[in-house]
Amino acid sequence: GITKDDVGREGFLAKVWQWKEQSGDSIGNQMRALGDSVDWSRDRFTMDEGLARAVQTVFKRMFDDGLIYRAERLVNWSPELRTAISDIEVKYEEVEGELVSLRYGSLDDNEPHVIVATTRVETMLGDTAVAVHPDDDRYKHLIGTTIYHPITGTQIPVIADDYVDPEFGSGAVKITPAHDPNDFEMGLRHNLPMPNIMDERARITNTGTEFDGMDRFEARVKVRERLAEEGRIVAEKRPYLHSVGHSERSGEAIEPRLSMQWWVKVETLAKAAGDAVRNGDTVIHPASLEPRWFGWVDNMHDWCISRQLWWGHRIPIWYGPDGEVVCLGPNEAPPEGWTQDPDVLDTWFSSGLWPFATMGWPERTADLDTFYPTSVLVTGYDILFFWVARMMMFGVYVAEDDALATRTDGSPKPGPKVPFRDLFLHGLIRDQFGKKMSKSRGNGIDPLDWVSAYGADALRFTLARGAQPGSDLSIGESHAAASRNFVTKLFNATKFALMNGATADPSAVPNLDRASLTDADRWILGRLDEVLLEVDTALDRYEFGKACEALFHFTWDEVCDWYLELAKVQFNSGDEALAESTRSVLGSVLESLLRLLHPVMPFVTESLWQALTGGESVVIASWPQSSGVATDAVAAQRIADTQRLVTEIRRFRSDQGLKDKQKVAARLIGLDTAGLTEQQSAIASLAQLTPPGDDFGATASVEVRLSGTTVTVEVDTSGTVDLEAERRRLEKDLAAAEKELATTTAKLGNEAFLAKAPDAVVEKIRGRKDLAADEVTRLKARLEAMGTK
Template sequence: MSDNSTLFNLEKTYNHHDVEERWRSSHWEALGTFHAESTRVLDEGKTPYSVLMPPPNVTGSLTLGHVLNHTLQDIFIRYSRMTGREALWLPGTDHAGIATQTVVEKKLKKEGVTRHDLGRKEFLDHVWQWRDEYGGLILRQLRRLGISCDWRRNLFTMDESASTAVINAFIALYRDGLIYRGTRIINWCPVSQTALSDEEVIMKPRRDKLVYLQYELVSHPGRFITIATVRPETILADVAIAVNPEDPRYKDLVGELAVVPVAGRHIPIIADAYVDIEFGTGALKITPAHDANDYEVARRHNLTAISVVGKDGRMTDSFGYGGMDRFDAREKILKDLKESGNLVRVEEYEHNVGYSERADVVVEPYLSEQWFVRMAPLAEKALQVVNDGDIRFHPPHWINTYRHWMENIRDWCISRQLWWGHRIPAWYDSEGRVWVAASFEEACHLAGTDKLVQDDDVLDTWFSSWLWPLTTLGWTDRHSDNADLRAFYPTNTLVTGPDIIFFWVARMIMAGLYFKGEVPFRDVYFTSIIRDMKGRKLSKSLGNSPDPLKVIDTYGTDALRFTIIYIAPLGQDVLFGEEKCELGRNFATKIWNATRLVFMQREKYFADSEAFAAVYREFDPRSLRNDLAGEWLLASYHAMLERYHTAFAQFRLNDIVRNVYDFFWNDYCGWYLEAMKVRLSGTLSESEAQEAVCLAVHVLEGTLKALHPVMPFITDEIWHHILPRPSEESIASSSMPVADTVLAGIDTGSFTLIQKVVSEIRSLRSLFGVPHNVEAVVQLRPGSDADRAVFETGMALIASLAQCRPGIIRNAERPKHAAGSVVEGNELFVLLEGLISFEKERARLQKEIANVSNYVGALTKKLSNSGFADHAPKEVVEQEQQKLKDTVDNLEKLKSNLEVLSD
């Protein structure tokens, strides 16, 4: 025995600041714990496992969305590493074209300078300087979260290799006829002065005026056709009025001409099935330069397009509104229409309107010449691999959303009117001909002249992101072939939000199939949407988005990671409040305190760490002797491991966390450690006591390993206290325990019976208000000789866990004033005499019986009412019937309890 009380033990109180500082990811990083090597796959035959980090914007800072997304990825990668796979997590950041340029332009504006004052080269120097100074914030914060990337491989989408890949991809698609320059309606931000992707447009509810206008028919003066619009300023660009060919109200007007108010232009009335008969008047003004759907109608009918709103959001017409802001012009034209007699009426109308994500202004549908990718040829195979199961979605219902996108795909506008980003590799000669090449020199060679001007636009940020599974592994063109690509492509699991299922997931699938001939990943895990406790999406404007770094300071990283996975079932939204992290903090404290208890027992039975290590390393749980609780624990532990690994295979990470939590809190702490203390206080030999301690440590260590992917800091800290281990080692590199079917199948009926008896005694004590600190006399009447033997063996355990003095009786007479119950054919009685005030308890029971009786009467009356029974929904009636049954059962129990206390 050892009297050195601090030989093995932890600090008395768990301090997450100290532990996380000691085991922060920079420590693991310095040790190379998270490094993955292609040689171990290609030469040594290890199974690869790779994960792509969705590259956060270089302008970003840590949000709860990042916490959820990256914790999920970290769990997958740490688990795979510990199950023997060569696990590679590929990190990186996105240059975020609009966001970064906006940040730098705002900074320059404070200094009284614009990018045009500086010129393109000097402005880009400022952007790179900003990126070098501030762009790494998000990565430093992710490191604090403990994520286990191979940081040597960190890639920025504007790095040389990634940029080369982007240019080569553009050239390949152009030469294959899949990239073209054309005129289309695009999303335009009047403030940022650039095209926007659909992902950069945020739909918001907005109240506008629905204006009803009448257009006079040219051949029938005094006769009008009425349309409804929320954008009356664009009537100046009308080229037609469309009606549905099935609408009987307008069949006689198709082919007629109408006069555009204010503009005075004559436009045709056309028939097109696009028009919704039920909306407005069933007649639609066609303004192809200012509406994407109108543009498609105009193309079908060979109509020209007229534009009256410029790039800056100001009117460009020649009817007296030129130079006015588009919304000011709207108000003025309403007054003019009223004066001309064309205004019929105005209604308030609420609808969703697109806003620029960065500038927070209404996006303008704008007819512009841009670069596009033909998507239909790429989408066909990308849809097929998902339909065929080559790529699996978790949860699978997102396949329907994906299928809808791919079957209704439109060409992708990839040009942006920015300076920060990958400049489009296209040059123009003096005659306007286009020469696409990797460099100016190559373009000159193709054109036969050096009088070339490069396109000013840059590529959409998503154009570099869709190549992410390739570029992160060193791909630069179709001929790329390196060890990393051979070892780790396709990647295994992508974790991302469902909101970018088309903008990113679908496009990566297209790119992987087109450029590499293989899918880019095998599984896609779609994260939950995090909402506040009122169900609202987290938003800075609402002030309901907690700062994760402050949450970490208060509760700890492990607590935040644990909590956010615990409350995030696959496919369901997460309701998050900072106070929920009490769950994770309490669990960390529970782990710490339980470990200290085990270590204290270890100190009693082992002289020093070497002595313990010698016995522990030879410990074989299969050779456990005469330990009912220990056998039960082993069976429970290995059953937990079976569920654990099954849940991983099924991508149910929330179940993994709950599974380990329930096992550790209830089975290990609630039952086994209490049983162990009782057993160690008995007459065990030294070897039996050491065996009991080794079992406790064995299961503790295995549970820590199972928890490590979720709670990396506290698990590595405790793991280093189990055996003398150098800091260069890490639990992250240890082997994940697997379920032993033999141990999982141990017959644990004896201990289970003791558990049920203890639970029933506790229940009866609670039912009759027996104080916790009062020892009760309990009499057991076994139903069989086998159960009698179990009770005799577990008498000390029952006494300790149920706070009682148990004894076995043989007579058939029920003790007087005893609360009784039956457990699997065994009777038990808690003698109440002297433990409680019979008078007070009888009064309480009589009062409760009266209340419950009244409730039974009310339910009976309700159900006997034919008006309710005959007309209420069937499920409602059944609910009330079940409620009555449960209440009657409760009433009988109360009466039985009162009878126990009667003379």
């Protein structure tokens, strides 16, 4: 119930510092819960003493170099906050307004007049010209003359400017230089007066009309009413949908407003920032975002750095009693009786110094020797211009400073003079429907809620798996739940290994005697090497999503779904030597996998790695290295054939109506030719097959084509399947398939439908027809194989 003015500047700042302590703790607690692996002793805040010193130092240097100046320019003004705001704080929304066409000049059609259209009739109180295109024959006779302003009663000039589109509307536009960015530029080109007709609260002022003192929206109504009374409204269109900038913080429509502000002259700084990427000193990942970078830095306008707020770094400019102006650096005291500029700096000014200010600059420090320039900046593409470009500009500006260009021992620092060598840009996190998360939509996610429900490892893996360079990520609870299942899968795999006596020495993989191992062992070790290379390559390119995807499928699809099942057969073989080598391989593979997954899933991998190895911590373990052993292509092919054979037998069993765990007698013909004799026990175990007895009689068979030959599988389902029940099920499925085939055939035979339907719809129906035809063929063959009733 109180305003900041009620408590005063000092009291207000005290309250903000109090809030910072609370919110800062919350952020730190979230980071810890998420397992952020950072050096907590280096916690910094953009308003702390060290960074304040850096801000003052840079400001003074730029001021002395003529790069910072004060001028009256057009800014985004927030009437609610009563300050200029940055472009990033302006969000454009489609709103329903009105488009009013009104008449300037005489009401007599035979006298000079023009029609203009506007969505903001109140701004006509600040009009200082009407503009037309120089080649527009309709208005050439008016160019250089003046025309009557219907509210102020003054004469304003008619000017010619190429900016005006003669094809849009009437081809004439009103010019309000103090309240429209395009009009401001035109005003500069034509040296027009720029009266500011709104105060800091967006109330009409200084017009000398009855509208002074009105809020801008009230004035909009009243001005329109007066124009209507005078017969000057030619047309009105409402509702008229158009884009309007709104303040992200306070929600109201921003007002372009002429205001005295502090500015940075960016031309040389922006060029240097662009050249740093062009020259390859800094590399953007993904490269597809380079055009966005150049689009901004190559067309950058001078940067408004002052804000009419109390919280922030105070502008270090002091004014004397006789109009003197001085910029003070750190530790410089102002003369007695002088007053400091009341404005504070845009937050991006101080944030832009982050790479080197956090290392102790402007002092020469050991941290700057070691950590500057930084290797990589990871951030969202949405602040590529607002933060990254500022850091680059400041970094190249102060690059020749002794504290950055040389080491503490005075030797020159090698390499390019940039704040970071690699720039990785990730996308935004959106909800499961692709909507941007926001407070107004209520679709934001508190990470601690998902940590509580699914675990920090699951949340981290969800985010990392979706982190494709430059691409947005849509996530919902189902994604976190799937990641939790993956964590559980990894946990159970390691638990299985431990229960079977597996342990691991991190250096064991390269030392395994592969000649004595089974095909399954050699295959999984070869796949580990291949996945390691795939992960390393992806991480080197900052393709975290690809790295996680490779680890997910290797863990779930190959280690858990296949190798663990093959390992069970080897453990149960009764051969202790085989069991021991299996323990070594399984332990080694899981140990390497836990190290590979640790950066993404630190908590569960730490626990499992310690249990598996007895080591101190996976954090200090070395990154896995390739074994250096060539992949055993023969073993890999045999396991691929085994997987295909088992998969086809499982599908064949399903077609025969057998339950998943139901054992069935079978005969496999051609295993020796396929080179799969060693895999016979595994195939039988994984496919739930038993050896054929003396009374074996094949009731069904299938041929499975493998890499070099064909294996025939014969099964005896007599006594294992209720043939009558299975026949009824198949007949029901056949009827449904025949109905689908008839429906899709009829649609595709309908010329009227084909003429109107989109190609994608037609292709989808063709696919359904082909699928139905295959199903009919399969079901009929199955019923025929079962014989007549």
